[in-house]
Amino acid sequence: MIFLSKKRNYRLFLFVLLLADILAVGGLGIVRLKNEIPDTVYIREGQKDDLTKLFDLPMVTYPETIDVSDQGSYQIPCSLLGIFPLKQVQVETVEEKVVSVGGTPIGLYMETQGILIVDTGEIIGEDGISREPAENIAKSGDYILAVNGSPVTRKKQLIQKIQESQGKSMELLVSREGEEIPIALNPVKTEDDSYKLGIWVRDNTQGIGTMTYMEENGKFGALGHGISDTDTGELLDVSGGELYEAEILSIRKGTKGAPGELSGYIEYQEEKKLGTIEKNTEKGIYGRLDNWQQPLNMKAPVAYKQEVKKGPAKIMTDLGDGVQSYEIQITEIYEERADTNQAFEIQVTDPELLAKTGGIVQGMSGSPILQDERLIGAVTHVFVQDSSKGYGIFIENMLW
Incomplete structure (x- = not known):
């Protein structure tokens, strides 16, 4: 009898473990499903988008009818099999936004908000x-x-x-x-x-980056990430800055374990000043142009997160011979990181760009990424162990 009782208890223990595993896997699956559902969806005015494409996820359901506000903004409640609530998706109606595509190298000079203590000694x-x-x-x-x-x-x-x-x-x-x-x-x-x-201090920083986009009113966005102090690694608190013309002079090709770099010359003369820098954020630097003399590249409509897909795309960048387009592949899209500057993964496939740079190099941050003739984002990071790969930020997150 004691033997049978122990056997029964052991089977019960195994059943409890199995049930716990099933619940854990199910819970993780629900969390992942929630992450894949966007928080906000943008629909252009006059566009008859089929929202089913945006929520084409297994077991995710939503009502066929919803209340719409006067402003064209409404919410869609999504659930699991129509039983368990998952997320309220905000749908916004927006106008078509068109910007000038960048790709041009720019020189940056920024002064800190106060004097930065880099270290003590x-x-x-x-x-x-x-x-x-x-x-x-x-x-x-x-x-x-x-x-x-x-x-x-x-x-x-x-x-x-x-x-x-x-x-x-x-x-x-x-x-x-x-x-x-x-x-x-x-x-x-x-x-x-x-x-x-016994303190080491800094009151300014400078460097070369890439212009991402420009608007007709003179506003611009660049880099796709903020300017951080090289010693502390923290985002610089800046009081303002200036934007200057820059010229790429040489390229150090990227290799495994050693990211490459675009080396250039910044012309800090008053007549070479392009505009002012007003903000330094984790998603880029922003300001206004007041003396942009260079010819603008093509104009393109802005794409939103839900429109970006895996597959072919291209980046626009200047390696010293003017802005050119180069072929890439979008290999991964990370829904859970959609609001960061590492929202999707790209891989350079263009033979010319691979031959010249090895892929993505420092100084290319901010290079615009286009897909289906729409501006979808910008290059932000390079993989240290494989310079043909890197991360990008959605352009939606770089807009003012």
């Missing part, structure tokens, strides 16, 4: 003793906004105030993770009779 004092006055006080990523109550914006101002301190304690107002806090540092006199705080 040791200083050798006039007595030969090593000190670290900012240790555990200042942090990498802090932005210095004021010194002893006086606002500072440039590195030269900070250096001057440190020398004027003559070694007396200084109060710095810094912005740290969005919060303004005061910190106190004691300058150290060095062997050359100057004073230092």
Whole structure:
């Protein structure tokens, strides 16, 4: 009897484990199904799109009739087999949007919102003793906004105030993770009779990228990702910046484990200034053009996320001989990352581009991607281990 009881208990245990596995797999399946359903769908005015194409997912159902608001905005409740609610999809009616396609190299100059502390370190004092006055006080990523109550914006101002301190304690107002806090540092006199705080700082950044699109009112979007500090890796908090003409001079081809790069020259003369940079975000840089002298490329209507599909596409970029189009394949679309700058995967298939660059290289960020003659997104990243592959951002997320 004891043997039979143990056998029964063992079978019950196995049944419970099996049931738990089925529930876990089912739960993961439902989560994945929800991720594949878009949060928002855009329908152009006058367009008779069949929404069934947008929700052509197994076991997903939605009502045949819905309430529509006066503004042409409405919600579609999606469910699993008509029983379990999954998601409310927002449907928006929009006008057709047409922009000028970029691909042109641009020079970037941006000033930080305050003076960025990149790192802290040791200083050798006039007595030969090593000190670290900012240790555990200042942090990498802090932005210095004021010194002893006086606002500072440039590195030269900070250096001057440190020398004027003559070694007396200084109060710095810094912005740290969005919060303004005061910190106190004691300058150290060095062997050359100057004073230092033991901090490495930066007040501007510059580089080369690619214009993605331009609007008739002068607005532009570029890069498809933000400008981050090379040392801290954090998105730079910028007060503004300027856009200049740039010219590609050479190409370092990408190889496995070593991404390539477009090397160029930025003309920082006033007459070469193209416009101003107003925003630096995770999805690109934005601003206005006021002196764009170069010929604009083709105009193209903007595509929305739900219109992008796996298959052939092309990128527009300039390798030093003008903007050209190159063939690529969209190999993966990640619905769960649709709002990021790594929303879909691309692979370069164009023999000419592969021969020149090995695929995607640094400096090509922002190169427009077109599919079916619509602008669908921009190049944002390259795979370190395979430079023929990279990520893209949906253009929908780059619009102002």
